[in-house]
Amino acid sequence: MESRVQQLIKKLEHLPSGRLSEVEDFIDFLSQKDREHHMRKDFAQGAEAPFQKVWDNDDDSVYDKL
Template sequence: MSPATQALIEKIEALPPDRLSEVEDFVDFLRMRDQERGLIRAAAATSAASFAAIWENPEDDAYNDL
């Protein structure tokens, strides 16, 4: 276990019991946010090929230099 992880565990263990649920809620929030960001990135990567023909066309080449 890394020193940073051990230090965090010690801080959590020092909290009063009623605060542990707040820590757990925050950790759940962080994990959910990371999952949602991963889904957004995957959706963007999947749709990029579909939109390539729309985004890359001679009529819009002038905008590439802006």
């Protein structure tokens, strides 16, 4: 059975050259979207520890039950 990548390559081989530019742009868009997602996730994880002291306090514990 062919791999998914090989199937896509065969489909790409049958596209007109003008369409290949569109496919390349879309791949670049998806890659950028993934990089941004990972960057936001990493930033959120990095900010978790410093904010833990602010979030976990007795004065605000009433909000933990909401």
